[in-house]
Amino acid sequence: MSAHDHIVFVVDDDFRMREALQELLTSAHLNVVTFGSASEYLQFAKPDLPGCLILDVDLPDINGLDLQGQMAGQPHPQIVFITGHGDVPSSVRALKAGAVDFLTKPFSDADLMGAIHTALAQDRGARLERGKLATLQQRFSTLTPREREVLPLVVSGLLNKQAAAELGISEVTLQIHRGKIMHKMEAGSFAELVRMAGTLGIPVTHGRRAQH
Amino acid sequence: MSQEIGWYGVDIDIDDQKRTDEALRQSEQSLNRLIETLPAMVWRATPDGEPDYINPRLANYTGRGLDGVGRGPEDLGRTLHDLVKLKVQNAMVHQDDLEAAARAWGRAHETGAFDLTARLRGADASYRWFQARAEPMRDAAGRIVYWYGVAVDIDDRKRVEEALQKSEQELRGIVDAIPQTIVVLDADGRGLYANRPLLDYTGLTMEQLLTPDSRGNPVLFHPDDWARLQDERRQALSRSMPFEIEWRVRRKDGQYRWFLVRYHPLRDEQGRILRWYAGGTDIDDRKRAEEALRHSEQELRVLIETLPAMVWRTTGDGEPDYINQRFADYLGRSLAELAQQRWQDVVHPEDAETAARAWSLARDTATPVDTTCRFRKADGAYRWFHVHAEPLRDCDGHVVRWYGVNVDVDDRKRAEEALRKSERELRLLIETIPAAVWRATPDGESDYFNQRMARDIGMSQTDLLNLTVRRDLTNPDDLGMVAQEWARARETETAFDSTHKVRAADGSYRWVNARAEPMRDEAGRIIHWYGVMFDIDDHKRAEEALRTTQAKLSRASEIAMVSEMAASIAHEISQPLGALVANGHAIQRWLSAEPPNLERARLTAERLIRDGSAAAEVVNRIRALFKRTDLTRTPLDLNEVIREVNRLMTDEASTKGVRIEIDLADDMPPIWADRMQMQQVIVNLVRNGVEAMESEQSDPRVLSIRSTRDGINSVLIEIRDQGSGLEDVERVFEPFFTTKETGMGMGLAISRWIVEAHQGRVWATSNTPRGAVFSFTLPISSSTS
Numbered sequence: 001m002s003a004h005d006h007i008v009f010v011v012d013d014d015f016r017m018r019e020a021l022q023e024l025l026t027s028a029h030l031n032v033v034t035f036g037s038a039s040e041y042l043q044f045a046k047p048d049l050p051g052c053l054i055l056d057v058d059l060p061d062i063n064g065l066d067l068q069g070q071m072a073g074q075p076h077p078q079i080v081f082i083t084g085h086g087d088v089p090s091s092v093r094a095l096k097a098g099a100v101d102f103l104t105k106p107f108s109d110a111d112l113m114g115a116i117h118t119a120l121a122q123d124r125g126a127r128l129e130r131g132k133l134a135t136l137q138q139r140f141s142t143l144t145p146r147e148r149e150v151l152p153l154v155v156s157g158l159l160n161k162q163a164a165a166e167l168g169i170s171e172v173t174l175q176i177h178r179g180k181i182m183h184k185m186e187a188g189s190f191a192e193l194v195r196m197a198g199t200l201g202i203p204v205t206h207g208r209r210a211q212h
Numbered sequence: 213m214s215q216e217i218g219w220y221g222v223d224i225d226i227d228d229q230k231r232t233d234e235a236l237r238q239s240e241q242s243l244n245r246l247i248e249t250l251p252a253m254v255w256r257a258t259p260d261g262e263p264d265y266i267n268p269r270l271a272n273y274t275g276r277g278l279d280g281v282g283r284g285p286e287d288l289g290r291t292l293h294d295l296v297k298l299k300v301q302n303a304m305v306h307q308d309d310l311e312a313a314a315r316a317w318g319r320a321h322e323t324g325a326f327d328l329t330a331r332l333r334g335a336d337a338s339y340r341w342f343q344a345r346a347e348p349m350r351d352a353a354g355r356i357v358y359w360y361g362v363a364v365d366i367d368d369r370k371r372v373e374e375a376l377q378k379s380e381q382e383l384r385g386i387v388d389a390i391p392q393t394i395v396v397l398d399a400d401g402r403g404l405y406a407n408r409p410l411l412d413y414t415g416l417t418m419e420q421l422l423t424p425d426s427r428g429n430p431v432l433f434h435p436d437d438w439a440r441l442q443d444e445r446r447q448a449l450s451r452s453m454p455f456e457i458e459w460r461v462r463r464k465d466g467q468y469r470w471f472l473v474r475y476h477p478l479r480d481e482q483g484r485i486l487r488w489y490a491g492g493t494d495i496d497d498r499k500r501a502e503e504a505l506r507h508s509e510q511e512l513r514v515l516i517e518t519l520p521a522m523v524w525r526t527t528g529d530g531e532p533d534y535i536n537q538r539f540a541d542y543l544g545r546s547l548a549e550l551a552q553q554r555w556q557d558v559v560h561p562e563d564a565e566t567a568a569r570a571w572s573l574a575r576d577t578a579t580p581v582d583t584t585c586r587f588r589k590a591d592g593a594y595r596w597f598h599v600h601a602e603p604l605r606d607c608d609g610h611v612v613r614w615y616g617v618n619v620d621v622d623d624r625k626r627a628e629e630a631l632r633k634s635e636r637e638l639r640l641l642i643e644t645i646p647a648a649v650w651r652a653t654p655d656g657e658s659d660y661f662n663q664r665m666a667r668d669i670g671m672s673q674t675d676l677l678n679l680t681v682r683r684d685l686t687n688p689d690d691l692g693m694v695a696q697e698w699a700r701a702r703e704t705e706t707a708f709d710s711t712h713k714v715r716a717a718d719g720s721y722r723w724v725n726a727r728a729e730p731m732r733d734e735a736g737r738i739i740h741w742y743g744v745m746f747d748i749d750d751h752k753r754a755e756e757a758l759r760t761t762q763a764k765l766s767r768a769s770e771i772a773m774v775s776e777m778a779a780s781i782a783h784e785i786s787q788p789l790g791a792l793v794a795n796g797h798a799i800q801r802w803l804s805a806e807p808p809n810l811e812r813a814r815l816t817a818e819r820l821i822r823d824g825s826a827a828a829e830v831v832n833r834i835r836a837l838f839k840r841t842d843l844t845r846t847p848l849d850l851n852e853v854i855r856e857v858n859r860l861m862t863d864e865a866s867t868k869g870v871r872i873e874i875d876l877a878d879d880m881p882p883i884w885a886d887r888m889q890m891q892q893v894i895v896n897l898v899r900n901g902v903e904a905m906e907s908e909q910s911d912p913r914v915l916s917i918r919s920t921r922d923g924i925n926s927v928l929i930e931i932r933d934q935g936s937g938l939e940d941v942e943r944v945f946e947p948f949f950t951t952k953e954t955g956m957g958m959g960l961a962i963s964r965w966i967v968e969a970h971q972g973r974v975w976a977t978s979n980t981p982r983g984a985v986f987s988f989t990l991p992i993s994s995s996t997s
Binding site: 014016017019020021023024026027028058082084085104105106107108109112 | 782783784786787788789790791792793794795797798800801802805809812815816819822823826
């Protein structure tokens with residue numbers, strides 16, 4: 001693993017724990033940044049790299065689980081919880097909210113490493129997905145209003161004739177719009193365009209069944 | 213008087229005779245014939261009175277002529293008187309009348325008229341009464357020439373007269389003898405005669421009596437009465453009809469007495485009033501009686517009217533014929549109005565039937581009525597009356613009247629009703645109150661139980677009285693205690709209060725709380741004990757359940773506390789341990805790297821040691837935590853603490869079938885200790901002992917607590933159970949050591965910590981024949997030792 005393709009954040013109020021984890025993760029060739037509190041972590045300008053957040057549950061300013069809740073809905077590193085006394089309800093809550101693991105101190109080297117690698121891999125995947133979406137969104141933003149009207153109709157499976165009738169335009173005009181959309185969205189095939197529309201969350205307004 | 217009436221019947225007129233005499237002279241012949249045929253006895257006499265002629269009728273009567281009486285030679289020189297005396301006596305006149313005859317002739321010479329009534333001898337030698345009358349015929353010189361006379365046979369009349377006189381005499385005797393006053397009055401009402409009783413009564417003579425007083429009023433009557441009644445009398449007299457007047461007549465002693473005087477007229481043939489007969493009867497006594505009666509009647513009426521009761525009377529059929537004013541006022545109706553109504557109209561509808569029954573029963577049996585009912589007042593309100601009526605029977609036994617009196621008993625009735633109601637309510641209250649109520653005599657014998665108690669116990673109230681409640685119903689285990697409490701209550705005359713078990717209707721024993729208070733009379737003597745018995749079984753069971761829950765809770769909280777403590781300890785230790793382990797792993801990695809990074813390994817090892825020390829420090833801190841001794845130590849009487857624990861634990865122990873006995877030394881000195889902690893130690897040990905016996909089946913299950921002095925410097929407490937005993941007397945005080953399914957095994961450990969914190973010692977030994985003995989000693993307070 002190269003030094004620049006990942007980053008591990010450690011948030012723990014106990015400096016000994018921070019030191020020990022930094023030492024351990026460094027010895028395992030991982031890039032580590034440690035924080036004594038949640039706010040320090042939040043203020044930190046994070047590099048755009050796949051990351052893993054090792055988060056102590058009991059923090060002085062904000063509870064680790066609450067921090068997890070705050071970050072939900074925005075891109076954030078995958079979380080591995082560590083705690084001095086793990087109780088079942090907390091762990092269940094953490095895992096349900098998407099945490100990779102919930103480790104009770106003292107934890108084994110293997111458990112920690114496994115959790116970190118899982119987290120990094122997941123984050124990497126998530127980041128990739130996020131990148132693809134951003135590209136598609138960028139491409140979608142180049143479409144004209146009319147093309148944005150045409151796209152849902154064609155990906156719904158309507159025939160050109162039907163889509164043209166829907167919009168009150170000629171079939172030829174529709175075909176021109178469709179060609180431009182395929183071009184602008186850099187779709188290699190109509191099937192790819194349909195997938196792109198799905199990724200972008202464009203609603204399928206007309207069921208195919210209606211044609212039959 | 214009466215004899216004078218008789219004289220009216222004769223109509224011989226001297227005047228006629230005179231004229232006849234004249235006629236005779238004129239025609240002696242015819243006169244002679246007339247005289248001969250005249251239906252009267254006629255005679256003539258010389259001026260001397262010597263008869264010289266008698267008519268045939270007279271001669272016929274005497275049976276001889278004048279020859280028989282003619283003057284003989286022997287008569288010469290005799291006076292007329294003598295002659296008459298002799299001749300007539302001898303010849304005609306009754307010897308007894310000769311004297312009268314002589315007087316009559318004497319008078320005749322003086323007055324010029326002869327009049328004699330005498331008996332003349334008839335031819336048959338019997339004598340008959342005659343009236344002889346004669347008048348003289350005179351010559352011109354006025355000398356008497358002849359006496360011309362007639363003789364009339366008045367014998368019959370005379371005899372009637374005599375009989376009449378006799379009868380009158382008899383009558384007078386009667387009149388005087390009868391006990392009535394009689395006055396004879398003339399037609400105008402003037403008094404003519406008064407009879408003897410009246411004279412005797414008035415003490416007056418006839419004259420005095422019949423003479424009016426100075427004002428012209430009769431002396432007889434009371435002036436007032438006369439003034440008042442004389443007009444009435446006068447009018448009555450003028451009406452000529454019998455009448456009567458009541459007035460007072462003066463008695464000789466001056467007292468006036470009431471008389472009823474009946475006036476009866478006597479009339480002649482023409483109906484004219486001749487006389488009034490006034491018969492008086494002394495009615496004074498009757499009058500007074502009447503007066504008295506009237507007075508008493510008046511009084512009675514006043515009495516009846518003023519009586520504070522309603523008085524009434526009905527006919528035998530029950531028709532009202534009198535009601536007193538009070539009753540009338542009450543009803544607002546007069547008797548007449550009442551008679552037109554049905555009696556139901558004045559009696560309350562609810563009482564009508566009862567009243568009707570009482571009334572008809574009384575009438576059927578002619579026995580007094582005695583009932584109570586409401587009568588309608590004039591204003592429409594009803595009031596209660598006690599009605600009592602008695603029948604009045606005639607001589608045949610038929611009821612002719614009912615006399616009744618209604619007494620207003622409304623207030624009393626209402627008071628009674630209120631009383632009854634309150635009594636009923638009270639009884640209802642007592643009978644329905646959700647508690648058993650009982651009463652006992654001063655010596656403790658129960659004499660009343662309410663229904664609730666009977667029901668709870670499953671017996672009738674009567675049956676309950678027939679048994680010795682305490683002995684028969686109290687749980688035998690509690691009997692002694694209850695008896696003792698009773699004895700105490702009676703001894704001290706203070707409230708009885710006992711909680712024990714009593715047999716219920718289903719045969720089970722239920723917990724009750726029985727309390728009684730004495731009720732005293734004015735003198736302060738106890739009359740009764742009044743008691744209630746509450747079924748507190750449910751409460752008691754709930755209490756037990758609560759205690760169990762509490763015990764569980766306290767156990768749970770103990771567990772929670774320990775668990776929290778453990779968690780806290782774990783956190784404190786896991787933190788440095790976490791770092792320590794992580795550092796360990798890091799060292800391992802540095803050392804196993806190619807090439808090994810010794811420098812980093814050494815640095816990390818240093819940290820590892822540092823973290824290890826930190827962990828050790830945490831452990832020390834925790835130990836110190838348990839040793840923390842911010843206790844409130846005061847001089848403490850352990851016996852008192854034991855008694856307190858006994859009180860606290862008795863119920864809990866008894867639910868587990870364990871009895872606690874305490875045996876405390878008298879000479880326990882105070883110790884210097886924290887009360888709460890001491891309590892906790894003893895509670896822990898007691899609970900431990902109770903729980904050890906809980907599963908035991910055999911009796912007795914007794915836990916004893918004993919305090920003794922242990923040497924001069926300490927005291928010893930022993931808690932001895934009869935449970936299953938101890939397997940390892942050494943380990944029992946270790947934390948988390950437990951043989952029980954429940955519990956953390958902390959109780960004994962804590963106890964040991966506490967005892968040791970107080971510089972004491974705790975240990976366990978086996979009891980004989982079974983069970984365990986937990987003992988601890990504590991040093992005696994330095995201030996007293």
